[in-house]
Amino acid sequence: MSTRIVVVGGGTAGARLAQRLPVTLLGEEPHAPYNRVLLADVLAGRYAPEVIALPDAREPVRRGVRVVRIDRAARFVECADGSTVPYDRLVLATGSNPVLPPLRGLRGSRLPAGVHPFRTLDDCLELRGLVRPGVRAVVIGGGLLGVSAARALAARGAEVMLAQQGERLMERQLDAQASALLQEHVESLGVEVHTECRVSGLRQRDGAVTAVELANGFVLDAQVVVLACGVRPRVGLAREAGLDVRTGVVVDDELRTSDPYIHAIGDCAEHDGRVYGLAGPALDQADVLADVLGGGAALAGTAPQGGEAPATVPSVVPTRSAPAERLPTTRTAPRYTGTRALTRLTLSGPDGLDLAAFGEATALPGDDVVQLTDATRRAYRKVVVRGDRLVGGVLVGDLASVGTLARAWEGDEALPDAPLLHLLTHDGGS
Numbered sequence: 001m002s003t004r005i006v007v008v009g010g011g012t013a014g015a016r017l018a019q020r021l022p023v024t025l026l027g028e029e030p031h032a033p034y035n036r037v038l039l040a041d042v043l044a045g046r047y048a049p050e051v052i053a054l055p056d057a058r059e060p061v062r063r064g065v066r067v068v069r070i071d072r073a074a075r076f077v078e079c080a081d082g083s084t085v086p087y088d089r090l091v092l093a094t095g096s097n098p099v100l101p102p103l104r105g106l107r108g109s110r111l112p113a114g115v116h117p118f119r120t121l122d123d124c125l126e127l128r129g130l131v132r133p134g135v136r137a138v139v140i141g142g143g144l145l146g147v148s149a150a151r152a153l154a155a156r157g158a159e160v161m162l163a164q165q166g167e168r169l170m171e172r173q174l175d176a177q178a179s180a181l182l183q184e185h186v187e188s189l190g191v192e193v194h195t196e197c198r199v200s201g202l203r204q205r206d207g208a209v210t211a212v213e214l215a216n217g218f219v220l221d222a223q224v225v226v227l228a229c230g231v232r233p234r235v236g237l238a239r240e241a242g243l244d245v246r247t248g249v250v251v252d253d254e255l256r257t258s259d260p261y262i263h264a265i266g267d268c269a270e271h272d273g274r275v276y277g278l279a280g281p282a283l284d285q286a287d288v289l290a291d292v293l294g295g296g297a298a299l300a301g302t303a304p305q306g307g308e309a310p311a312t313v314p315s316v317v318p319t320r321s322a323p324a325e326r327l328p329t330t331r332t333a334p335r336y337t338g339t340r341a342l343t344r345l346t347l348s349g350p351d352g353l354d355l356a357a358f359g360e361a362t363a364l365p366g367d368d369v370v371q372l373t374d375a376t377r378r379a380y381r382k383v384v385v386r387g388d389r390l391v392g393g394v395l396v397g398d399l400a401s402v403g404t405l406a407r408a409w410e411g412d413e414a415l416p417d418a419p420l421l422h423l424l425t426h427d428g429g430s
Contacts, residue, residue, distance in 0.1 A: 003293070004086060004089070005087065005089045005091065006023065006024045006026065006077060006087035006091070007025045007090075008077065008090070009268075010063070010093075011036065011267070012266060012282045013095075013265040013282040013283070014027070014033070014093030014265075014286075015033035015061075017093070018033075018059065019054075019057055020058075020286070020290035020294070023091070026077070026085065027061050028065065029121065031049070031053075031122075032054070032063070033054040033057070034052045034053050034054060035054055035279075036120075039118070039124045040152040043127055043128055043156070044151070045155065049125065065080075065081075066080040067079055069241075070241040074086075088261070091262075091264070091289065092237065092257070092262065092265075092268055092269075094238075094266075095234050095267045096231035096234050097119070097232050098117035098119045098228075100117070100227060101227065103199060103200065103201050105209075112202065112208055115225045117226075118145060118227070119231070130224050131157075132157065132158075133156070133157030133158070135159065135223050135224055136223050137158040137161070137222065138162075138163060138212045138224070139162045140225065140226065141163075141165075141227065142162055142166065143169075143172065144345060145230075146164070147162070147347070148345070150191045150226075151186065151347050153224075154189045159190075160191045161220060162186070163194050163198075164194065165196070167195055167196055169182050169193070173343050173357040173361065173394070175361045175362055177371075177380055177382075178396045181378055181380055182353070182355060184378070185353040189347070197216075198216075199215070200213050201213040202225065209223070209224075233247060233248040233267055233268045238257070238264065241259075241262075244258035246273075248275040249268050249270060251264050251265075253271075253335040253336050254289075255288060265282065265285040266281075269285060271338065272338060280339055288334050288336040292334050340359070340409065341358075342358040342402075343358065344356045353396070355394070355396045356402045357392075358393055359384070359390075359393065360391045360392035361384065361394045367384050367391070370382065370383050371383075371424075374398070379396060379397030379398040380396040381396075381424045390409045390415060405423065408423075
């Protein structure tokens with residue numbers, strides 16, 4: 001008798017697992033699973049919505065199904081329409097919710113017309129219907145998501161202002177020099193960037209947003225406001241079921257929760273005290289769990305599909321099968337040991353801009369730092385070395401050496417005995 005595996009959530013992690021194993025996938029969104037990383041390209045008009053669809057699951061996906069309760073004793077999930085789905089193993093891939101900032105004019109989860117998070121395909125399609133040349137749009141948040149949204153809105157002809165509370169754009173990933181180059185490029189696309197700019201409230205009339213209020217007293221007229229203030233793991237279902245929840249749903253190296261019949265992967269999962277919130281770790285976790293649940297036979301070695309392959313160290317090393325005439329050897333149990341994720345962003349425009357960041361881009365006392373700057377090409381490369389290990393880096397404009405650098409960082413191996421400047425050559429010193 002086959003094991004009934006039910007997956008709650010049709011995002012990156014859930015869809016990946018459904019490509020590897022025959023599962024019942026319950027997706028809350030009405031759309032087929034899609035690559036969330038490409039939403040900004042849909043908003044900008046570069047891709048049609050169907051282009052970002054992920055490869056088909058092995059079994060049909062049940063769309064528009066919202067799970068409202070887990071019965072751990074009877075092992076079934078209850079859906080909003082009253083139906084129930086039994087399971088032998090349950091996988092929570094519930095993702096994350098956008099953070100709604102505490103602003104005057106925002107009450108609970110009901111948003112004024114014209115105010116949108118930027119998290120789902122529906123958010124993207126609604127924004128696309130609102131934005132046309134000349135529309136005044138304000139993006140709140142200058143992280144990766146906010147920068148991507150601002151670029152997409154500008155591409156549609158909107159008059160865009162980006163308000164970032166921190167000192168610089170993408171301050172979690174970039175150092176000051178790289179962030180300055182990014183801001184220069186974003187501004188060249190027609191986006192008005194304001195850092196150290198705190199939004200305090202929204203003005204509205206007849207239920208629609210009309211302006212954004214800043215803490216310094218300035219008021220910005222706005223017909224569209226995009227909230228790009230980060231995400232928070234979606235853990236309500238797990239918490240109500242009595243599972244161990246901290247920031248995310250706590251899992252072990254087999255992605256197992258405090259209930260041995262329930263696993264969690266992706267944005268909602270917390271492994272070894274860390275919630276990633278990135279596509280690369282979500283794919284890694286889904287692949288490991290496919291081996292855990294499939295006994296190692298779940299299409300081992302299948303290449304990532306749908307979007308960029310994560311630049312990560314393989315979490316599971318496949319072993320060769322024993323020859324038929326010999327006794328089978330014991331297969332190493334699959335384990336998830338964490339992901340070293342690299343952040344990449346491509347911004348279109350007159351010249352375009354590519355950037356990549358990994359690890360610790362800010363040096364500590366005693367670290368060695370190597371950096372190259374080409375002002376003419378707006379290119380910048382920097383690596384941070386601690387002892388004989390590469391611990392981080394950032395590249396803007398010229399990414400020719402990013403593959404070699406990322407592999408050296410992911411492998412966490414001693415660097416070759418060569419001048420550190422070689423790390424920033426196009427072959428990474430190899």
